[in-house]
Amino acid sequence: MPKDIQKELVDLVTHCLTELGWLANFSEKISLEFPTDNRFGDFSTNIALKLSKLLKRSPQALAAELVVYLQREITKSKLTALVTQVKVEGVGFINFYLKENYFYEKLKLIITQGKEALSSNAGGGRKVLIEFVSANPTGALSVAHARQAVVGDCLANVLSFIGFDVKREYYLNDEGNQINILGASVNLRLKELNGQNLEFPENYYQGDYIYDIAKLADSQKIKDADLGNFAAGYILKIIKQELIDFGVKFDCWYSQKDLAKSGKVGQAFEQLKKKGFLYEQDGALWFKSTEFGDDKDRVIIKSDGAQTYLAPDIAYHEDKFNRGFSWLINLWGPDHHGYINRIKASLEAFGHKKDDLSVVIVQLATIFRNGQEIQMSTRRGQYITLREVLDEVGADAARFFFLMRRTSSHLDFDLEVAKKQSAENPVFYVQYAHARICSILRSSAAQITDDLDLSVLKEKEELNLIKKLLEFNTTLNICRVTCDPYMLTVYLQELSESFHKFYDLHRVLDQDKALTCARLALIKGVKIVISCGLELLGITQPEKM
């Protein structure tokens, strides 16, 4: 039983093509796909279509010739035990048909090894740092942060599962202008509480929570100069608790204040200066980011002597590499998209590759309540927080909802819809499949015995279900390539659908003992995969609902 039949078939195709001499000027990857419809076999390759132009022959003719080679090679190899047919179909696709035994063996592996059989070492232990949320500690988390939190958390789960060494980090903006404004806001509210009637500037933090902090600061006799830090610390505690309640964990809270104290910012500047990427103009210090494709050069030290946000950020990203990470993933809001080129430029200035950093722009989520949009603004304080969403719809539904759309797309989130415990809310569809399986397993007196014979699973729905299970790993790889875990939610819905269809047509607990045993094994396999998928999404796997 080959470990990875997909790879073996690709190797085989490559071997035959080399023998035919067709690969001479061909540089593309030879791919093997799951056909859209299982009428077209179990694996499919479009290589004849790809080679058609290069070799100036019709795809069908090429495919026909290649198939003869493939069949001969298969007969000679171990694959002959697993492959029933290789055929040219359609416009020139070459389709591989596998023996059912292959699928039975795969299912058996899932049942006996559990989640072990689903994981992989695709990542090869590569050290990855995912930085996400990183919201300023100047107010509670908004829904935009919530979406980032879930996407980042889930992406980290998936990457760990397929063999990456992943750490999650929150970059904490605990000094600078925004903290000063926060402190000033508290100070002003404090004076207001003490009876002074002062004008409250528009760019100050307007939310009611500032009053709460002011009262607390007053009772603890916090000095005016410390108000900013005091408020930030207070808010950070709230943020941390919200994230915990949302099931989002961080390995590291990276403090900008500590970074500033460490001298790493100055060291980074020194290096850039040596390389000739810094210059002075108009009294400010500039980074020559245009060298690396940015639209314009960027200021890192303003003419008044203060650093811009970019300054510590450049040092911060370089520090990530110095800590041993070779792949950085940043989740940013859409307001940061203009920022990508600057940071990538700084990476390149230090000698790293552009692709060592993947920036995922997490588009905004718009929250509706009964079709009415809820505006969000931290300053104005009229915003819906992660806490409110959690209280209303629960962590499971909220997480699934945030993950249901491609991360780069806008997301409309109606609280009333998410609250409905109905089919409109797909998380219940998936959890229901899981609970249903658990219920069958509970009510069954029969056991999966050692003489389990899966070959009695002959029905179309049974084989479809097994094949669907095997797509789990492919799905996780798509998540890795796209840096987007949302495909997993799509997959789980499809798998649940395959299960519900099977369930409706065939009884698991049958008169026939052997068949019952095999079907119990089948649904146990489905349970393992659904459970594993939900776990990666950070969603509970209820045995009863």
Next chain:
RNA sequence: GCCCCUGUAGCGCAAUGGAUAGCGCAUUAGCCUCCGGAGCUAAUGGUACAGGUUCGACUCCUGUCAGGGGCACCA
């Protein structure tokens, strides 16, 4: 003005450049003596517009139109 995201069935959304574009809601007609009907089976309905690349385009490129977001020596 420049940049990013999005236009797919009445509504909400799918579709690693592949074969007959899928699913839910809604509407209509069915399926529980029996493992959970929060389920299943059908019917209806289709890629904003104009070019281009490709053997093949919802997918990539150019333009147009429409919606959302962003464009500081702020963070």
